[in-house]
Amino acid sequence: MQSLQTLLHKVQVLNTIGSLDVPVESIAFDSRKVQAGVLFVAVRGVQADGHAFITKAAEANAVAIVCEELPVEKNSAVTYIQVKDSAEALGQMASNFYDNPSAKLKLVGVTGTNGKTTSVTLLHKLFRELGYHVGLLSTVQNQINEEIIPSTHTTPDAVTLNELLAKMVKAGCTHCFMEVSSHAMVQHRVVGLTFAGGVFTNITHDHLDYHETFDAYIKAKKSFFDMLPKGAFALVNADDKRGLVMVQNTRASIHEFSLRKATEFKARIIDNTIQGLHLEIDGNEIWCKLIGAFNAYNLLGAYGVAVLLGEDPTETLTVLSALDSAAGRFDYIVSDSQITGIIDYAHTPDALENVLNTIQQIRTPLQKVITIVGCGGNRDAAKRPVMADIACRLSDKVILTSDNPRFEEPQTILADMQKGVKPLDYKKTLSVLDRKEAINTAIMLAEPNDIILVAGKGHETYQEIQGVKYPFDDKQVLQETFQQLGK
Template sequence: MISLPLFSLLTDVTVLAQHGPTDVPITALTLDSREAGPGVAFCALRGTATDGHKFIAGAVEKGLAAVICEVLPATRNPATAYVVVKDSAEALAHMAAAFHGHPSRQLQLIGITGTNGKTTCATLLHKLLRELGYHAGLLSTVQNQIDEEVIPSTHTTPDAIRLNALLARMVAAGCTHACMEVSSHAVAQHRVTGLRFVGGVFTNLTHDHLDYHGTFDNYLKAKKGFFDALPKTAFALTNADDKRGPVMLQNTAARRETYSLRAAGTFRARLIANEVHGLHLEIEGREILFRLIGVFNAYNLLAVYGAAVLLGEDPTEVLTILSGLTTAPGRFEPVVSARQLVTGIVDYAHTPDALENVLQTLHEIRQPSQQIITVVGCGGNRDAAKRPIMANLAARLSNRVILTSDNPRFEDPNAILAQMQAGVTAPDSAKVLTVADRREAIKQAVQLAGADDIVLVAGKGHENYQEINGVKAPFNDKLILIEIFAALGK
């Protein structure tokens, strides 16, 4: 069990005031007052739903060792240490890193951020590093991994305590590298503060998470904040073809590198063919066939290639391995029916840009006779502005569309669908159905599909649940699609 004196955890923390003993031994950190007890340091965070300062008194009653807060309570226990800081979340991140022995400093840690492509890039880079012979860890939306050990993922980027604990487990297991998605929430909430990255990768920036950030500018600043914090010893690799790509590099101290399919860049690729069997690219004078499909995956592959080369790997060996790799679960994942009459595609596309990319890719690889039937929804208690945009895109770029529930959470599914329906223009309205039950919507899409048609089920990808009124019921788009294919004899 770890046991460290409180003062040793505050080395990188800007302390405004402190009361009580700072040599008290700390055996655990928590941001949840219900986990309070002897030896525990409780960090009172100001969240979007509640303020942890409200729970300080109750936590202290459980024999708490220390409280980290932004406002000193009027009534204090003399046996408890109180540390006042400017930002509790930032302080917690530094303390968590120190508590676990700064594991990021013992790893080649690469962070990948952007709206779309984070999971695919992180997963591909992790697979690549392992194929190169390294022990490597992965922190992603789909799952966390320590070499082959799979650890369920609940957030794109875990909180600072769990994040550093996972990194410490990677170090203990002999990992030399770690690949992680860095979400905008993680940057804004200081979850990655205190970590040392050897490299950062930017994929793209489109409309998402405005329910949290409020404005697109705030969203951009959160992503940029990751690059602003990179040390000069790191590399910052950005997509030169995305208009926000250069913005990410404006204030970074890191080595500035770019990748591109259209503009000048450190790493260049030329698209030769984009077909149902994969991509044919020319990268730095070498023609390579890849198993991934779609122009968006050409960018993902190029980003991973660039990151690996910047880590010092041999370009030829990297390309050879990348050519044989497959994508992450739920990312443009094909599901072919038993009789091979219908092709299903399951994709996590839950933003307008991601959905447009997937549908454009299907148009590029389909035969003229193949119809595209799209099943799509939008999550509840999230950015509502994208709902009509998503429906409009689906209707314009599909032959038939079924609007359905995603994760309604605490919203009325029919209200969400009405907001989506509002984005469908009159010329497209005849090809759009609304079916609130997601399983039934997928079934109807398969029933509508003729021989060789394509059924796209978008929005949930790898997720194995559907959240309705706070309850997560088992639900997996891929498994349900397979089940319905079998039931309907497709």
């Protein structure tokens, strides 16, 4: 429990009506969770405006209400706080309510289009192996040491985020590695947090359904580095042309990593096979279980973070060499007839191209590549034909199928993807609406030693159709179908 006065520390308050000397038992931005002792914050969301529920919150005995616009009719038993931005205020108050837990950890945020999940997962595993108590906040799952907490968003809402960080502090964690999404930056979910460092992986077209323009998407990512404090570090991928753009206005110390340039953290790929990567990092050769050039960047970034946090370079490389990737990130199984099935979260054009280019690098001349790919509904439609074209260009056979159609008709999504299939590729392209049937078809078409890529869903264990999440695990379905077909 905290006093309202304490919670308003660092919040830009425009007006107050009522007493600030009142106890607050919890914070809510969902009016349905309001009861006596709860502070309600009216946030303007994507789906609804919290200001429409101020009266409901007051009737539910909210102790105070924070809003951008004060209601005409006010409840005398409620304290009203007018602020410039409710979402920003929520982030700062949530941090204050949980006694600023991020300041008691070495909190490192990773942002970019691709590689966020693998990077934070590698860092969590690395620092656990180095003997630390560590927290993880990722798309796949949240963790406090080895305790797994289900994840619903890439970056949780401000209240949940600070609650998790407080639990990490209580559990003795000294470090936390978290994904920072562009949505989280625009929605001010990380306001009030103290970061020890930030990492930029790369940026390509994604989430334009939300940000509308690529420039707005870039600015959202850049705003993370703009907020880093003077004592923090900003580690950026120098091989991405927007790497240094990200840190133009940062107060943090700037560091770079690269596979192509002479930078502070430098790596070279010696060999890239289905067994893993043979790398030279800062003059030291290591073998890693992860596969592909994109994972060389993820490994190098994790190495850079560890060194910047004061870890021994040699010990860090030794531990990194033994680590596995995150679930659903170039995750593969081999069937009895030696067909390799690869499951990957690749759901953007760049990610799909990276994965397929990696497969092209490690395949033998006689191995066919069969790609199963779909696109999510109610998301950026412009990438659909692009992803189909990439799949056709880098595969011997392509099966277009359903991903998470959400509230769109799956056939409409497939029709958008089919626009990217060139006439020369018609013969090698199939459209199979049912995802399970698409996997079944790919396995029937595959011969021993061929490679099947199932792209788009990775770690997800569901398909979202018309607001309902139905159980569906690409890896499980792939394994079961191999067995059923005797392959």
